Amino acid sequence: MVNLDELGTGNMKGMVLQYPHLRPMVQTVLDQLGDGLKCHVLAQMDPSTDSYSFSERGIPASILWRWRFVGRHPDAEFRGESSDTADKVRPRELREYAGMLSRILLRLSHIPPEQWPEHTLDIAEIRARVKAEAGTVMRTM
Numbered sequence: 001m002v003n004l005d006e007l008g009t010g011n012m013k014g015m016v017l018q019y020p021h022l023r024p025m026v027q028t029v030l031d032q033l034g035d036g037l038k039c040h041v042l043a044q045m046d047p048s049t050d051s052y053s054f055s056e057r058g059i060p061a062s063i064l065w066r067w068r069f070v071g072r073h074p075d076a077e078f079r080g081e082s083s084d085t086a087d088k089v090r091p092r093e094l095r096e097y098a099g100m101l102s103r104i105l106l107r108l109s110h111i112p113p114e115q116w117p118e119h120t121l122d123i124a125e126i127r128a129r130v131k132a133e134a135g136t137v138m139r140t141m
Contacts, residue, residue, distance in 0.1 A: 001061040002101065003051035011093075012100050013065045014038040018045065018055040021119035026062070029107045035100075040065065044133040045126065056130070058121030064101060 002015075014037035015026055027039040046052060051061035 001051055001054040001059055002105070003049060003061060003063040004097075004101070005050055005063060012037065012096060014040065015104070016063045016065045017041045018051065018061045019119065019121065021117045022060055022062075025111065025115075025117060026108075029104060029111075032107060033100075033103055037100075038065075044136050045130045047130060056123075056126055058123055058126060060119070060121075064097065064104075 030037040055061040
């Protein structure tokens with residue numbers, strides 16, 4: 001699952017995953033693009049993301065990373081609020097975002113299923129992590 005969020009908040013930095021088993025494969029794909037993008041893994045479960053409901057059910061989820069802390073546009077302090085209006089869209093960045101997503105998905109789609117890392121995620125373990133990590137500071141690895 002790829003969460004498409006916060007399109008107008010800053011430059012593309014890469015992808016963030018909830019689970020680490022896909023990181024080497026995704027980083028290889030990002031390296032092939034030649035844009036200096038990085039793949040990170042959240043150190044904690046992040047129940048604040050739109051992708052969380054997928055992650056909670058053991059479905060590997062990711063976010064195209066361009067938001068929040070570093071390089072965020074100063075006028076991008078809105079999140080699904082009434083101030084989050086169409087005039088905030090930056091067409092150049094929207095094209096970049098769509099192009100980057102297309103390039104990543106195209107390359108991932110050409111990797112044969114038998115070459116994808118297997119990782120069975122235990123739902124009970126995921127829920128225990130969420131409970132244990134409640135209130136911790138979000139960071140990437």
